[in-house]
Structures are given as C-alpha cells and as structure tokens.
Amino acid sequence: xxxxxxxxxxxxxxxxxxxxxxxxxxxxxxxxxxxxxxxxxxxxxxxxxxxxxxxxxxxxxxxxxxxxxxxxxxxxxxxxxxxxxxxxxxxxxxxxxxxxxxxxxxxxxxxxxxxxxxxxxxxxx
Amino acid sequence: xxxxxxxxxxxxxxxxxxxxxxxxxxxxxxxxxxxxxxxxxxxxxxxxxxxxxxxxxxxxxxxxxxxxxxxxxxxxxxxxxxxxxxxxxxxxxxxxxxxxxxxxxxxxxxxxxxxxxxxxxxxxx
Amino acid sequence: xxxxxxxxxxxxxxxxxxxxxxxxxxxxxxxxxxxxxxxxxxxxxxxxxxxxxxxxxxxxxxxxxxxxxxxxxxxxxxxxxxxxxxxxxxxxxxxxxxxxxxxxxxxxxxxxxxxxxxxxxxxxx
Amino acid sequence: xxxxxxxxxxxxxxxxxxxxxxxxxxxxxxxxxxxxxxxxxxxxxxxxxxxxxxxxxxxxxxxxxxxxxxxxxxxxxxxxxxxxxxxxxxxxxxxxxxxxxxxxxxxxxxxxxxxxxxxxxxxxx
Numbered sequence: 001x002x003x004x005x006x007x008x009x010x011x012x013x014x015x016x017x018x019x020x021x022x023x024x025x026x027x028x029x030x031x032x033x034x035x036x037x038x039x040x041x042x043x044x045x046x047x048x049x050x051x052x053x054x055x056x057x058x059x060x061x062x063x064x065x066x067x068x069x070x071x072x073x074x075x076x077x078x079x080x081x082x083x084x085x086x087x088x089x090x091x092x093x094x095x096x097x098x099x100x101x102x103x104x105x106x107x108x109x110x111x112x113x114x115x116x117x118x119x120x121x122x123x124x125x
Numbered sequence: 126x127x128x129x130x131x132x133x134x135x136x137x138x139x140x141x142x143x144x145x146x147x148x149x150x151x152x153x154x155x156x157x158x159x160x161x162x163x164x165x166x167x168x169x170x171x172x173x174x175x176x177x178x179x180x181x182x183x184x185x186x187x188x189x190x191x192x193x194x195x196x197x198x199x200x201x202x203x204x205x206x207x208x209x210x211x212x213x214x215x216x217x218x219x220x221x222x223x224x225x226x227x228x229x230x231x232x233x234x235x236x237x238x239x240x241x242x243x244x245x246x247x248x249x250x
Numbered sequence: 251x252x253x254x255x256x257x258x259x260x261x262x263x264x265x266x267x268x269x270x271x272x273x274x275x276x277x278x279x280x281x282x283x284x285x286x287x288x289x290x291x292x293x294x295x296x297x298x299x300x301x302x303x304x305x306x307x308x309x310x311x312x313x314x315x316x317x318x319x320x321x322x323x324x325x326x327x328x329x330x331x332x333x334x335x336x337x338x339x340x341x342x343x344x345x346x347x348x349x350x351x352x353x354x355x356x357x358x359x360x361x362x363x364x365x366x367x368x369x370x371x372x373x374x375x
Numbered sequence: 376x377x378x379x380x381x382x383x384x385x386x387x388x389x390x391x392x393x394x395x396x397x398x399x400x401x402x403x404x405x406x407x408x409x410x411x412x413x414x415x416x417x418x419x420x421x422x423x424x425x426x427x428x429x430x431x432x433x434x435x436x437x438x439x440x441x442x443x444x445x446x447x448x449x450x451x452x453x454x455x456x457x458x459x460x461x462x463x464x465x466x467x468x469x470x471x472x473x474x475x476x477x478x479x480x481x482x483x484x485x486x487x488x489x490x491x492x493x494x495x496x497x498x499x500x
Contacts, residue, residue: 008339008438010277010280010281011280011284011390012277012280012281012286012390012396014390014391015386015387015391016386016388016389016390016391016392016393016443017177017391018391021155021212021387022151022155022180022183022185023148023149023152023155023387024148024152025377026147026148026151027148027262028261030147030148030261030262031262034260034261034318034319038319046300052142053148053186055187056186056187056188057184057185057186057187058147058183058184058185059182059183059184059185060182060183060184061182062179062180062181062182063180065335068284069284069288079383085356119145120391134406135406135409136266136405136406136409137265137267137271137402137405137406139264139265139266140261140262140264140265140266141264141266141267141268141318143266146262148262152385152387155385155386156385156387158384158456159385159386159443159444163444165477193266193409194409194413208277220352237335267427271405272401272403272405272430272433273398273399273402273405274398276397276398276401277398281398281399302392304437305397305437306436306437307434307435307436307437308397308433308434308435308437309432309433309434309435310431310432310433310434311431311432312430312431312432332417354478
C-alpha cells in the first residue's frame with residue numbers, strides 16, 4: 001500500500017515563470033523517501049549499518065503545473081528490482097485529485113565504502 | 126555540435142552524505158539550457174514572443190559521485206522530436222574525462238497561455 | 251499577536267555537516283511571510299495592485315542546530331518602521347520549546363516599477 | 376586583501392519576481408568562504424582536524440537586484456573578533472561595478488563535538 005507524504009507548495013520553490021521548478025519535484029520525492037525510512041524505522045537501521053540509498057536513476061513526467069499554496073500528496077510504492085530498490089511516486093493535487101507528476105527513482109543500497117548491500121525483506125513488508 | 130557549459134561544484138550543493146544531491150544535477154542541466162538560449166540569441170526571441178520551455182519529462186542516470194570543487198562540463202545536444210524539443214545532457218568531470226551523469230530533458234515550447242508553439246528551424250541550426 | 255507557521259525539517263535541506271544549511275532558514279522565514287499574506291488575504295491585494303515585498307535587509311542569529319525531522323515553528327511579528335515593513339521571526343523547536351534561530355527581515359513594499367508604496371494600516375491590524 | 380569569487384547568476388536562482396531570491400545571496404557568500412578555505416589550503420586542515428565553521432549570525436543588506444546572466448564578484452575580507460571569525464562580503468556587478476549586496480557572516484570554529492576551537496593566526500595571514 002502506498003505511503004503518503006503531504007506538503008504545501010512554498011513560495012520560494014517557484015521559478016521565474018511562477019510555477020514550481022522542475023528540480024523541486026525531485027526534492028518532494030526525496031522527502032517522501034525520507035519519511036518512509038522514518039515511518040518504517042529504517043532510518044535507525046541505516047544509521048547503525050552506515051547505509052545510504054544512492055540514486056542511480058531519477059525520472060519525472062510532469063502532467064500539470066503546481067503553484068504556491070497548492071496542497072500536494074506524494075504517494076509512494078517501493079519495489080525490489082535487483083539490484084535496485086525502485087520508488088514509484090505519484091504526486092497529486094489534494095484538492096482536485098489530479099495527477100501533477102509521476103516519478104520513478106531507482107536507488108542502490110550501499111554501505112559507507114559504496115559497496116552494494118542486499119535489500120532486506122523487511123524493507124518492503 | 127554539443128554546447129558546453131562549465132561549472133565548479135559548490136559546497137552548499139552537497140547533501141548530508143557529502144556528495145552533490147541528485148536534484149542539483151537537474152539544476153546544472155537547466156542552466157546549460159539557459160546558456161544555450163543566451164548563446165543562440167534565443168533568449169530575446171523567447172521574451173519577445175512570451176514563450177517558455179516547459180519541462181514535460183526529466184531523466185538523469187547517475188554514473189559517478191560529484192564532490193565539492195569538482196570541475197564539471199555539461200555537454201548538450203538538442204533534437205526536435207515533435208512535439209518535443211529534447212535536450213541530451215552529458216555531465217563530465219573535466220579533470221578525469223569521466224562521465225558523471227547523463228540527462229534527457231523533454232521540453233515543450235508554449236506561449237504565455239500554455240498554447241504549444243512550433244519549434245522554429247533556427248533553434249537547431 | 252504572532253503568526254505561526256509550522257514545518258518539519260526535510261532531508262535535502264541538510265548540508266554536508268548533517269544540519270540545516272544556514273541559507274535554508276531564510277527560506278523558512280520567507281515562507282512564513284507568504285503564509286501571513288495568504289492568511290490575511292493580502293496575497294490577492296498584492297496581485298491586484300502588482301505589489302511585491304522586496305527584502306532590503308535580512309539577518310538571522312542562529313542559536314541551535316536543526317536536524318532532519320525536527321518539528322519547527324516560525325513565530326512572526328510585523329511592525330512598520332517607515333519606510334520598512336519589518337518581520338521579526340523566531341524559529342522554535344516545537345518539541346523542546348527551545349529557540350533555534352531569530353530573524354529580522356526588513357522589507358520594502360514596491361510596485362511593479364519598483365516605486366515604493368505606502369504600507370496600508372490593514373496590513374498590521 | 377580581499378579574496379574574489381566570481382560567478383554568473385543562474386536561471387533557476389531567480390524567484391517568481393524574476394530576480395535572484397534573497398536566500399541565494401547567502402549561498403553565494405557561503406561558496407566564497409569555501410573558495411577561501413580551498414585557496415589557503417585550509418580545507419585540508421579542516422578535514423584533518425574535523426573542524427567546521429558554524430554560522431552564528433548572517434546578515435545581508437541588498438542594494439540592487441541581480442538578474443539572470445549578471446556577472447557578479449563576491450569580495451571577501453576575514454577578521455578575527457573573538458570568539459568569532461567574521462567574513463565581510465561585498466557582492467558587486469562586474470560589468471557596472473555597482474554594489475549589489477553587502478554581507479556580514481559571523482562564524483565559530485568548532486570541532487566535531489561542537490567544542491569551540493581557537494582561530495589559528497595563519498587563517499588570516
């Protein structure tokens with residue numbers, strides 16, 4: 001079941017055309033991943049084992065503009081596609097229900113020396 | 126022939142793991158596009174016709190970490206794949222010559238009312 | 251009475267030392283100002299009269315580090331000190347009650363041609 | 376004698392009003408400090424002794440707007456005002472010579488446990 005991270009678009013996230021800059025959506029998706037780690041107590045596991053999720057590939061398809069004060073939700077599903085841990089993010093406008101953007105972020109779990117680490121089953125459970 | 130935009134990685138662009146945050150590479154690619162518009166005098170054409178390039182899809186595959194003070198170059202090619210104007214970015218480390226990341230950014234040329242606008246031939250010439 | 255804007259520190263807002271980067275606090279304060287404009291229906295007034303608040307001086311004194319997932323509140327008071335509209339921001343950790351930072355942002359209300367505009371009484375009421 | 380750090384304003388650094396966002400100037404000043412550390416070989420000293428410069432207070436007075444492609448220079452002087460190491464930054468437009476902003480950043484030199492560390496004479500020499 002998808003994890004949901006809620007946010008309100010901030011004024012300084014707009015670019016000179018008055019809508020959210022394309023790179024900011026990657027920030028939103030990253031924060032959704034941080035929240036998942038926190039919610040599932042994976043954050044402590046990461047710190048203890050000195051693991052990090054390195055982004056191997058990041059892709060977002062933009063469907064609609066987002067503007068300041070828009071109430072958004074990032075819905076996230078995780079899947080293991082060895083060697084990747086893949087996050088599927090769908091960003092929706094919470095007022096209209098419309099999809100604003102869809103993101104696919106492929107990550108690798110590595111230790112402090114950048115050695116790949118297996119993705120434990122309990123990540124996805 | 127590819128356009129080249131040179132930059133040095135800044136300290137505040139690093140994330141808590143000490144390497145350039147994944148979203149920052151999209152900033153680098155965006156600036157490469159701004160520089161192309163400037164170099165080809167397209168910037169004035171955009172302002173005069175109230176046109177903007179809207180990002181429809183953005184994808185980066187990361188090959189190597191970048192760290193503070195790394196000297197990078199963003200090499201960019203443009204291609205028309207109707208209705209898109211597609212930018213292919215290759216980010217290289219200028220000291221080692223190694224590829225740091227490859228990006229593909231699909232954009233749409235639209236006017237102020239978000240009406241799609243044909244991509245003039247002189248964009249690519 | 252102070253306006254309160256609540257936020258949770260995001261992971262990508264950390265710098266390479268693992269705490270919130272000094273410039274990000276200015277983002278937090280800016281968003282607190284956007285929220286005030288929205289709450290007081292000043293946002294529409296700004297758009298209609300093509301007014302903007304230009305920052306003339308920005309200062310923050312940092313008291314404590316903030317880390318990812320810290321629950322913060324930006325408490326803001328406004329005062330007119332002609333020709334400035336001054337915002338006093340106090341950023342607190344909502345769990346500990348401790349002050350994280352104090353900011354003073356002096357702004358000028360200007361129109362689209364950068365001509366100073368009087369600060370209406372209803373801004374402060 | 377002042378250290379000089381040169382930069383060109385990037386398009387994504389603009390806010391929705393078309394000029395450089397107020398917080399971005401703090402980024403520029405931070406990068407000027409990183410460059411000083413590098414130029415004076417202090418960067419390695421910091422890494423070896425696990426020292427960091429923590430910002431205790433940051434202030435910028437804005438004089439003129441900066442826009443995309445503006446060629447700026449950050450001129451920086453350092454002074455020891457115990458317990459602080461103070462950086463005075465003057466940001467100028469390199470084409471017009473006009474001052475864009477002046478910044479004063481008070482920093483504390485601390486070790487990894489946040490214990491204050493004396494500021495060596497060779498920092499300033």
